[in-house]
Amino acid sequence: EDKVVQSPLSLVVHEGDTVTLNCSYEVTNFRSLLWYKQEKKAPTFLFMLTSSGIEKKSGRLSSILDKKELFSILNITATQTGDSAIYLCAVANAGGTSYGKLTFGQGTILTVHP
Amino acid sequence: DAGITQSPRYKITETGRQVTLMCHQTWSHSYMFWYRQDLGHGLRLIYYSAAADITDKGEVPDGYVVSRSKTENFPLTLESATRSQTSVYFCASSLSIEQFFGPGTRLTVL
Numbered sequence: 711e712d713k714v715v716q717s718p719l720s721l722v723v724h725e726g727d728t729v730t731l732n733c734s735y736e737v738t739n740f741r742s743l744l745w746y747k748q749e750k751k752a753p754t755f756l757f758m759l760t761s762s763g764i765e766k767k768s769g770r771l772s773s774i775l776d777k778k779e780l781f782s783i784l785n786i787t788a789t790q791t792g793d794s795a796i797y798l799c800a801v802a803n804a805g806g807t808s809y810g811k812l813t814f815g816q817g818t819i820l821t822v823h824p
Numbered sequence: 825d826a827g828i829t830q831s832p833r834y835k836i837t838e839t840g841r842q843v844t845l846m847c848h849q850t851w852s853h854s855y856m857f858w859y860r861q862d863l864g865h866g867l868r869l870i871y872y873s874a875a876a877d878i879t880d881k882g883e884v885p886d887g888y889v890v891s892r893s894k895t896e897n898f899p900l901t902l903e904s905a906t907r908s909q910t911s912v913y914f915c916a917s918s919l920s921i922e923q924f925f926g927p928g929t930r931l932t933v934l
Binding site: 714716719741742744751754755758781784798800802809810812813814815816817 | 857859863918924
């Protein structure tokens, strides 16, 4: 059974801080790892990572994948109150009947105070 | 409007009643999914569908039924609602890996 574990489960920081969110996984036939941001509504896509060591960046957010150690990190620099959200990590399985399915972690609740 | 929609957005029902949550997408995506979201559990897959008339169980399927007669619709039915099914339900669709989520339905079972 595929498994995704995120840490920490919650995090409180002040504006301007840098945060690192962690995601470790076990999957029988790894295809990709995805990060989503969820504010008070539906999750929205941030990144998809397929290859080890290649950083993906979008503004103050960046993410990298380590397929040897089976984890990914999501970094947010110079945090703003608008970064407050639940960050979800998910893995896609490439195999057979699991094709197209995502397994999600529990999520990290990030709160950024002014 | 283009995209993925869910209805109703909010629903209160009583234990034992049948409830159907609707999901409609306009992208002609092959894959569609139903998740429930509860505090501390992230998103858990209930059922998914790879195409019309093809459905399969996810992680937590008990007490739920789905059908997919048309590509664009994927209704989820709670045959006899229980309090443990109080949750936020998200529908999603995809062509391949990245999934796009609907706005969610908040269901309360009294």
